[in-house]
Amino acid sequence: MQSIFYKNNRKAYMDKLKPGELAIFFSGEAIRRSCDEYYEFFASRNFIYLTGVEQKESVLVMQKEDSGHTEKLFILEPDFLKERWEGARIKADEAGRLSGINEISYIKEFSSYIKEILNAKKATSIYLDIDRLEGQLLKSSADKMEEMVLKEYPAVKISNSMPIMKGLRIIKSKCEIEAMERAQKITTKGILAMMRNSRPGMYEYQYKAEYDYVLAQEGVLKAPFTIISAGRNNFCIHYDSFMGQSADGDMILNDVGVRWDYEITDVSRGWPCNGKFSDRQKLLYECAYRTSEYMFQHLKPGIPMEDVDATIRRYNYEQLKQAGVCDSYEDIGTYMWHGGAHHVGFDTHDLVDSKGTLLTPGMVFCVDVGIYHEEWGIGFRLEDNCLVTKDGCRNLSKDTPRTVDEIEGVMM
Numbered sequence: 001m002q003s004i005f006y007k008n009n010r011k012a013y014m015d016k017l018k019p020g021e022l023a024i025f026f027s028g029e030a031i032r033r034s035c036d037e038y039y040e041f042f043a044s045r046n047f048i049y050l051t052g053v054e055q056k057e058s059v060l061v062m063q064k065e066d067s068g069h070t071e072k073l074f075i076l077e078p079d080f081l082k083e084r085w086e087g088a089r090i091k092a093d094e095a096g097r098l099s100g101i102n103e104i105s106y107i108k109e110f111s112s113y114i115k116e117i118l119n120a121k122k123a124t125s126i127y128l129d130i131d132r133l134e135g136q137l138l139k140s141s142a143d144k145m146e147e148m149v150l151k152e153y154p155a156v157k158i159s160n161s162m163p164i165m166k167g168l169r170i171i172k173s174k175c176e177i178e179a180m181e182r183a184q185k186i187t188t189k190g191i192l193a194m195m196r197n198s199r200p201g202m203y204e205y206q207y208k209a210e211y212d213y214v215l216a217q218e219g220v221l222k223a224p225f226t227i228i229s230a231g232r233n234n235f236c237i238h239y240d241s242f243m244g245q246s247a248d249g250d251m252i253l254n255d256v257g258v259r260w261d262y263e264i265t266d267v268s269r270g271w272p273c274n275g276k277f278s279d280r281q282k283l284l285y286e287c288a289y290r291t292s293e294y295m296f297q298h299l300k301p302g303i304p305m306e307d308v309d310a311t312i313r314r315y316n317y318e319q320l321k322q323a324g325v326c327d328s329y330e331d332i333g334t335y336m337w338h339g340g341a342h343h344v345g346f347d348t349h350d351l352v353d354s355k356g357t358l359l360t361p362g363m364v365f366c367v368d369v370g371i372y373h374e375e376w377g378i379g380f381r382l383e384d385n386c387l388v389t390k391d392g393c394r395n396l397s398k399d400t401p402r403t404v405d406e407i408e409g410v411m412m
């Protein structure tokens with residue numbers, strides 16, 4: 001993304017604040033795994049959305065003024081010896097170029113900078129990026145900042161940035177859609193490689209190797225997540241072992257993505273490992289396909305997001321009923337195990353809480369129809385990424401084979 005994207009995001013965020021209010025966003029810290037090893041650093045997506053700088057221990061501080069706002073980015077200072085081991089840190093000029101922020105300082109100055117503002121009573125309200133999961137043990141940088149302010153500056157009001165950030169991130173800019181389209185092309189290539197090389201006896205890790213090879217050739221070194229399973233392993237929704245082996249007649253399930261310029265795709269396909277759908281596989285697959293097709297014809301601005309999931313469930317039930325699989329809507333949970341729609345963007349499950357939102361042009365979410373028939377040993381999902389347009393919607397992943405004929409065609 002160009003720096004103008006991040007600049008516009010900061011402006012849109014600050015437009016929601018009142019003069020004098022301060023906003024602080026932390027990139028986060030690397031988490032220690034064991035001994036002197038650390039988990040790979042993954043910056044806060046809100047921080048990235050506002051800066052484009054993927055660097056640990058960095059902080060964005062913005063303050064609203066009567067007109068406009070100030071912005072200052074604190075980054076890790078250069079450290080010759082550490083960089084020799086860990087790789088280059090983003091330097092001040094590069095951070096400025098990436099983010100479009102003019103004022104860049106080093107992180108060691110951050111604490112005194114904030115205290116100076118608070119001591120001088122120049123800010124009576126602070127917005128922090130607080131995103132706590134219930135039962136979470138690790139404290140984030142925002143949690144620690146909140147504790148400090150509550151203790152040392154009890155008169156200062158603390159608010160959470162998350163509602164504002166969700167409101168911004170839910171609508172994708174043109175450059176975000178372009179990045180997603182690029183990511184979709186690579187996703188399709190990766191899934192095609194798995195389909196074309198599929199054969200009975202193939203291990204899940206071999207499917208994964210096909211997928212990862214295509215991504216690496218395209219400069220995508222790590223998929224955001226990868227689920228590939230065969231046969232009965234398809235009955236674990238977030239399966240991640242890759243050690244299973246396909247047997248003749250098994251379905252392969254994939255639920256994979258690509259991250260390009262921070263934008264994620266989330267696409268699932270199911271196919272018979274031997275390249276030919278059995279009657280039962282075809283029967284169930286076509287229920288999911290008709291449901292998905294119905295959704296892409298029907299989705300348009302103004303529809304409540306909650307209805308998307310409910311409609312997928314209801315319509316898919318009707319298909320399964322006609323197929324003689326399920327007699328009563330009460331029993332649909334036997335075959336449909338998960339929700340059918342979630343937003344995608346900088347995160348795979350971009351905005352978990354989308355209650356009360358109406359479909360609006362620029363939104364991107366999954367249309368995910370999963371059918372799990374344990375008795376028949378058939379489980380798969382058909383998941384596509386839907387972009388809401390001015391008068392309808394567009395299936396961003398339509399080029400990944402979807403119909404029985406298309407899938408059998410590429411596997412011949």
Ligand SMILES: [Mn+2]
Nearest residue numbers: 255266267383
């Ligand atoms: Mn998915």
